Amino acid sequence: MEFNKESGISVNRITAGRRHPLARYAVLLLALALIGGVYTVALTVSSSRQADAAIASGRADDVAEGKKLFEQSCASCHGRNAEGTASGPTLIGVGAASVDFQVSSGRMPLANPGAQAPRKPPAPWVNEDTVRQLGAYIQSLGGGPAVPTAEQVDAAKGDKSKGGELFRANCIQCHNFVGSGGALTQGKYAPPLHEATEKQIYEAMITGPQAMPVFNDSIITPEQKRDMIAYIVGVREEPNPGGAGLGRIGPVTEGLVAWVVGLSLLSLAAIWITAKRRQAK
Amino acid sequence: MSTQPVPKPVAGASGFVDDRIGAGNFLRRNLRKIFPDHWSFLLGEIALYSFIILLLTGTFLTFFFKPSMGHVEYTGSYGPLQGVMMSEAYASSLGISFDVRGGLLMRQMHHWAALLFIGGMMVHALRVFFTGAYRKPRELNWIIGVLLLTLALAEGLTGYSLPDDLLSGAGLRITEGVAISLPLVGTWITFFLFGGEYPGEDVISRFYSLHILLIPGILLALISAHMILMWVQKHTQMPGKGRTNENVVGAPFYPAFMVKAGAYFMFTFGVIALLGTFAQINPIWLFGPYTPADISAGSQPDFYMGFLEGSLRLMPAWEINVLGFTLPMSVLIPALVPMGIVMTGLALYPFIEQWVTGDRREHHIVDRPRNNPHRTSIGMAAITFYGVLWLLGANDEISSVFHVSLNWTTYVGRVLIFVGPAIAYYVTYRICLGLQRADAAVIGHGVESGVIKRLPHGEYIEVHVSPNEAIEAHMRGKEPIPVVTGGGGGDDDGIPSKAMRSPLGKLRTKMSAAYGGEKIPLDDGHGHGEGHEEHTAVGQGGDEKSLTH
Structure with a gap:
């Protein structure tokens, strides 16, 4: 009974408090504080983690290193701030994926201007780290498509x-x-x-x-x-089950083989067969 | 003939057959038939034997091919197409390639044999053309040959489309484009052929009937006619010792020619089998099933259709709209004009030549190409015309392999298609005359013996000897090309007949004078133009030549 009585009192007190005119403001304040606090904490934690990871793998100054590489090898055509020149487009917003593609396939830096940049052996300074640094710098300029993960391309x-x-x-x-x-x-x-x-x-x-x-x-x-x-x-x-693939470009090389190999061999055979000729007596 | 008695089983059986169908008499007459020998006379046999191999391998393929456009899901053993929806025709072609024992080899041999069939026909036709072997009495056989070539193109086109892969679909699409571009009847023909809107559901089974029944049947009949006519009219022979328009010098059909022909069949079979084994052709599994929405870079037809592909690629865009009708000239002209020029030109050439030269005699001795320079030049110009179109049919591959601009290949081709034949004509004509001069020099001065002689006064000369008898006879086989003279009416008064005074007659006279006649006479001794000084003879008879000149 006493217990009941006590609890009854306390219940009444809370109920009374809930009905207090200021209660709703208190609740709202509390909720805002909670959300804001969690958000701030979470953000700090995550950003510190990213920073930690970057430091651990030596990426802390990727952007700075990338900028240096860019100035050495790219800026002459793409402009000192990647804003583009008459001989090269702007790289703001092209993203790290573009950098990785162009540089790792040797297309950039360009050997000479032409209709199209050909694939070629990459420049001597190109390696995984330098491509990543250059990519980070370009990415920092205006975002753009990021380099895909290993799983995405498996x-x-x-x-x-x-x-x-x-x-x-x-x-x-x-x-x-x-x-x-x-x-x-x-x-x-x-x-x-x-x-x-x-x-x-x-x-x-x-x-x-x-x-x-x-x-x-x-x-x-x-x-x-x-x-x-x-x-x-x-x-x-995939291997070619039918023999030599002939460049896998379709009937052009097939026709070439039919004439150059097939008909030539048969012409030679005809010459051989008729080499001994009968003369009139 | 033989002194030994014929064994009874042989005599009995052959007597039985002979009594009933009279084969002995027929064989006695024909087995000893003489065939002249020249390597180029065997080129036509490439086509003949390829055709036999096509019939054999084709029959094998029909056992497993399903000419249906019904939609099925692929469940065969080629991994990368597992679960892909495709036509039954394509699925069964994949089945032939991967799941039928020996199927891929048969498919590849069939395809290589098809290429050699048409390639063989082409080189054979060129041999006949350049030697003038189509002349009377062989004009009909020449026309049969042109028909065979045309039908072979149709046979190739229908066969190429059957597997219903993506590449063949591209060819089918162009076929549809050409059919629908025909004025007035285009829509009708297209709907008739495809059984409705492209691609419809009927075209594969219709092409199948054409490909395995109708066209091969006609081909077989025409090939038989071609052979019989050749047999009856006898084969032409090269000019040479003892060869005249009335005889045939060579080896008898049995045994010599039969052995050679048999060996040549084996060679053809061997080359086709080698190609089928070691060179992959038409890898349909890589192309994927046909979908009208898809097209691959480097989509090309087989080589014999390449000249049509090239003309389509060269043609500038041109369309005429009259009274609500559209004439797509950019499709009509490339589809019909080059084919028309090549095929009609081939078919009419013997008659045009007869008209120009007025030559109605029979010819059983062929010309050496140099001895009819205009004909040879026309042939080379036609080859250049065809060759430019053929080459430009592959301009995308040329552009991508040799790193030249695709647009420039087209621009250059558009000029070359007109300029190329003209240059070829001129160059060939000069080469022919040069070769004729060389012949005249051999006949007139003999050949260099390699023996250097010192004359008493110290001069060195090279001794020339008369040429080998066979070579000389070969060269002396040249005869002047007849010319229609202005007074061709038969009168001796030199007044042209009425027909020859018409504008057409005058044109004929002019053409005849240019085409015919003797350009470089063989026996004119030293009368051959600019070569004269070099050939100044020293000593007697002009058989020795000074080195000091």
């Missing part, structure tokens, strides 16, 4: 059949049915995909280098991109 996780259908629908009109490449207008071309790494293929799709259109994630989802990578990598590693 061909082993993709579906070849689905990728093949997407590849045929979106890529082969320029890159040929197995990615052997093809010609475009005015000296431009769709390069062969034989040497492109999985990461570079992904980056090309999200950044649209040179004559290539951008295939962003709303047109082709990241999973579909991985399927396509699986098909491209799979088909180029």
Whole structure:
């Protein structure tokens, strides 16, 4: 009973307090404080973690290092602040993926201006770290597509059949049915995909280098991109069951072989067979 | 003939057959038939034997091919297409390639044989053209040959489309584009062929009937006619010792020619089998199933359609709209004009030549190409015309392999298609005359013996000897090309007949004078123009030549 009585009192007290005219303001204040506090704490924790990770892997001054590299190797065409010049476009907003694609495939720095930058062995200063630093600098200028993760480009996780259908629908009109490449207008071309790494293929799709259109994630989802990578990598590693592949560019080389090998051999055979000729007596 | 008695089982059986179908008499007459020997006479056999291999491998393919456009899901053993929806035709072609024992080899041999079939026809036709072997009495056989070539293109096109892969679909799309561009009847023809809107559901089964039944049937009949005519009219022969328009010098069909022909069949079979084994052709699994929305870079037809592809690529955009009708000239002209020029030109050439030269004689000895320079030049100009179109059909591959601008290949091609044949004509004509001069020099001065002689006064000369008998006979086989003279009416008064006084007749006279006649006479001794000084003879008879000149 006493207990009941006590609790009854306390219940009454809380109930009374809840009904106090100022109670609603107190509650609101408390809720705001709580949300704000949690948010602040969370933000500090996470940012300190990022900073820690960057320091741990030596990325703390990536942007600064990247800027130095940029000034050494890129600024002459792209401008001192990547704002672009008459001989090179602005790089603000192109993102780290673009940098990784262009530099790791040797296309940039450009050897000489032409219709299109060819793939070539990368410059001597190019390595994983310098590409990352340069990418960080460009990313810091205006964002843009980031470098895909290893999982996003893992061909082993993709579906070849689905990728093949997407590849045929979106890529082969320029890159040929197995990615052997093809010609475009005015000296431009769709390069062969034989040497492109999985990461570079992904980056090309999200950044649209040179004559290539951008295939962003709303047109082709990241999973579909991985399927396509699986098909491209799979088909180029696939052996030719029918003998020599003849460049895998279709009937042009087949016709050439039919004439140069087939008809030449048969002409030689005809000459051989008729070498001994009968003369009139 | 033989002194030994024929064994009874042989005599009995052959007597039985002979009594009923009279084969002995037929064989006795034909087995000893003489065939002249020249390596170029075997080129046509490439096509013949390829055709036999096409029939054999094609029959094998029909056992497993399903000519249906019904939609199925692929469940065969080629991984990258697992679960992809495709036509039954494509699925069964993949089945032939991956799941039928020996199927891929058969498919590849069939395709290589098809390329050699048409390639063989082309080189054979060129041999006949450049040697003038199409002349009377062989004009009909020449026309059969042109028909065979045209039909072979149709046979190739229908066969190429059957697997219903993405690449063949591109060819089918162009076929549809050409059909629908025909004035007035285009829409009708397209709907008839495809059974409705492109691509419809019927075209594969219709092409299948054409490809395995109708066209091969006609081909077989025409090839038989071609062979029989050749047999009856006898084969032409190269000019040479003892060869006249009335005889045939060579080896008898049995046994010599039969052995050679048999060996050549084996060679053809061997080359096709080698190609089928070691060179991959038409890898349909890489192309994927046909979807009208997809197209691959480097989509090309097989080589024999390349000249049409090239003309389509060269043609500038041009469209005429009259009274609500559209004439797509940029499709009509490239589809019909080059084919028309090549095929009609081939078919009419023997008759045009007859008209120009007025030559109605029979010819069983062929010309050496140099000895009819205008014909050879026309042939080379036609080859250049065809060759430019053919090359430009692959301009995207040329552009991408040799890193030249695609646009420039087109611009250059548009000029070359007109200028190229003219240059080829001129260059060939000069080469022919040069070769004729070389022949005249051999006949007139003999050949260099390599023996250097010192004359009493100290001069060195090289001794020339008369040429080998066979070579000389070969060269002396040249005869002047007849010319229609202005007075071709038969009168001796030199007044042209009425027909020859018409504008057409005057044109004919002019053309004939240019085309015919003797450009470089063989026996004119030293009368051959600019070569004269070099050939100043020293000593007697002009058979020795001074080195000091």
